[in-house]
Amino acid sequence: MSSVAQSGTASAVREKVAAGRRSTGLRLIVRSLARDRAASLGLALVVAWLAMGLVGPFVLPGDPNGQELADALRPPAWLEGGVREQPLGTDHLGRDMLVRIVYGARTSMVIGVSAVVLAATAGALAALFAAEWGGGVDEVLMRVADIQLSVPFILLAITVLALLGGSMGSMVLVLVLAGWVIYARVLRSELLYLREVEFVQGARALGASRLRVIFRHLLPNAAGLVVVVATLELANVIILEAALSFLGVGIGPPEVSWGTMLADGRDYLTTEWWLATLPGVAITVTILGVNLVGDWARDVLDPRTARSE
Amino acid sequence: MKAYLQRRILFSLIALAGVTVVVSAMLHISGDPVAVMLQSGIASQAEREALRHELGFDKPFILQYVDFVRGAIRGDLGLSLRFRQPALTIVRERLPATLQLAAAAMAFALVVAVPVGILSAARPRSLLDYAGRLLTLFGQSIPLFWLGIMLVMVFAVRLRWLPSAGKLDATSLVLPAVTLGLYPMARIARTLRASMFEVLPHEYCLTARSKGLSERLVVIRHALPNALLPVVTVIGLQFGALLGGAVVTETIFAWPGLGWLSVQAVQARDFPLVRAIVAVVSMLFILINLLTDLLYAYLNPRIRLG
Numbered sequence: 001m002s003s004v005a006q007s008g009t010a011s012a013v014r015e016k017v018a019a020g021r022r023s024t025g026l027r028l029i030v031r032s033l034a035r036d037r038a039a040s041l042g043l044a045l046v047v048a049w050l051a052m053g054l055v056g057p058f059v060l061p062g063d064p065n066g067q068e069l070a071d072a073l074r075p076p077a078w079l080e081g082g083v084r085e086q087p088l089g090t091d092h093l094g095r096d097m098l099v100r101i102v103y104g105a106r107t108s109m110v111i112g113v114s115a116v117v118l119a120a121t122a123g124a125l126a127a128l129f130a131a132e133w134g135g136g137v138d139e140v141l142m143r144v145a146d147i148q149l150s151v152p153f154i155l156l157a158i159t160v161l162a163l164l165g166g167s168m169g170s171m172v173l174v175l176v177l178a179g180w181v182i183y184a185r186v187l188r189s190e191l192l193y194l195r196e197v198e199f200v201q202g203a204r205a206l207g208a209s210r211l212r213v214i215f216r217h218l219l220p221n222a223a224g225l226v227v228v229v230a231t232l233e234l235a236n237v238i239i240l241e242a243a244l245s246f247l248g249v250g251i252g253p254p255e256v257s258w259g260t261m262l263a264d265g266r267d268y269l270t271t272e273w274w275l276a277t278l279p280g281v282a283i284t285v286t287i288l289g290v291n292l293v294g295d296w297a298r299d300v301l302d303p304r305t306a307r308s309e
Numbered sequence: 310m311k312a313y314l315q316r317r318i319l320f321s322l323i324a325l326a327g328v329t330v331v332v333s334a335m336l337h338i339s340g341d342p343v344a345v346m347l348q349s350g351i352a353s354q355a356e357r358e359a360l361r362h363e364l365g366f367d368k369p370f371i372l373q374y375v376d377f378v379r380g381a382i383r384g385d386l387g388l389s390l391r392f393r394q395p396a397l398t399i400v401r402e403r404l405p406a407t408l409q410l411a412a413a414a415m416a417f418a419l420v421v422a423v424p425v426g427i428l429s430a431a432r433p434r435s436l437l438d439y440a441g442r443l444l445t446l447f448g449q450s451i452p453l454f455w456l457g458i459m460l461v462m463v464f465a466v467r468l469r470w471l472p473s474a475g476k477l478d479a480t481s482l483v484l485p486a487v488t489l490g491l492y493p494m495a496r497i498a499r500t501l502r503a504s505m506f507e508v509l510p511h512e513y514c515l516t517a518r519s520k521g522l523s524e525r526l527v528v529i530r531h532a533l534p535n536a537l538l539p540v541v542t543v544i545g546l547q548f549g550a551l552l553g554g555a556v557v558t559e560t561i562f563a564w565p566g567l568g569w570l571s572v573q574a575v576q577a578r579d580f581p582l583v584r585a586i587v588a589v590v591s592m593l594f595i596l597i598n599l600l601t602d603l604l605y606a607y608l609n610p611r612i613r614l615g
Contacts (some may be wrong), residue, residue: 024594130381143320143323146324147323147324147328150321150325150328150591150594150595151552151590152549152552152556152594153326153553154553155553155556155571155583155586155587156328156331156332158572159575159580159587162578163335163338163339173534239452239453242454243324243454246454246557247560247572249575249576259454262454267457269461269462273462276455276458276459277459279455280458280459283455284451286453287450287451291446291449
């Protein structure tokens, strides 16, 4: 959500980004984040999610796959029939919901972060090749990207996953395949623009080698853009993974995925509503946090926004 | 303009070919199609070989693909392994349901997004603005499949106002359309709002205001048409995305369309049907993108006259 009257610190950061300075002042960025309440909330949610995923499984006693059929379908603690030992109730196989949600956070975190990092790297490399070597390489790369974008990816995804089987690895592969394109396209435009900016031309005139120009000048300035795209894509990746698991082609036991939990919970909507509601809340809150941070990132770090002011 | 059109069409065909090659390859390596067809039944090895030969599954991949393309031009997209019928027939049966759902979802999205976007931009920082921004934020964050399940739980199970699944009568369309349309609504509203912000400070709005026009006229007759340009692109993109979202939505609501069919086909390893669905949906997708680009080129005087 971009605010109409820009805060002083946000525009100061943007000016530095637009001017092509390498270090935009980490302190300025942090201050701008702290002032933006929505972004702070978003960051808090994201940190909570990461903490749940990283630390949760070690801190919580309990087996996410520990079936205890006698205990099945127990409501959350605040409802009648709930107990304190299982604060969020149990599912149809007697597994503790809280533990499963925490493990689900780990799954979405591991898959989400790896998919984004790998896709961003692949996309950035592709963009670099396309922008630097131009001509045939550029054409081919962009055509491949266009071809991939000309079909709703979920169709290809479910087909590929049905072939490979649903494991964490194949899921990450599919997500990377889905995701690299946007990084490649966006970065390619930005790199093509940056190459004509004065300080790059100056560097070249001074005799800087191609590699040096890429690493010292082009990449650092494109970094902000990568971060912006990556945060927005993280949300998409988390949703796509959950959707694919929900459809039954993604993560399956013994791994825990919020999407699979939702699919399991569908059969119990009438009475045991918490099976389907709680994982959904977890996903929504996480995505909300990521989107809020992404919006802030776009306001502050996106050089294209800075330029159009 | 004509050269542009030709290039786009040529390229679209290449894209279609690329996609079908990929799915055909997957069909090829996915195992023995005859085994899928003859699930029940004790056919001898010789009978399996005969069937395989008759259906052309023992040819090398390239030849199989060429056969497919030749057939496709004639309107034959292969045989569904599970239904034993021409894949195109099955696809044609289910396509209208998906189109209906997509249209309803887009209608819902536009009906909500346009007023929300305009009002949000026209009265920044008001209660209306914050409410609108909250709505769009949630619309963009709630996962489709969860939204559908929650809507079913509230409106179908608890309140019993609307049916929970299937395509029975007009009310069956409501929940799936709202589920599918919420995310596009959020994106369109946000884009429109941002676009209006870009447009409203311009001189021609100032001129209109100083001429004494009411704020409402300024917003609707002068600012809005110019703000709509980037929104058109987003609408086109979202329409394409709707086809993807339909896969999950139809599965949740047992809506008899292509999305649900594709999930069933994949689960049944009926890859010829999957290939047919992908081909048809890709064509639709490409068509929508092409139309969007053309519309944008037509609406943007800089491209049209330049």
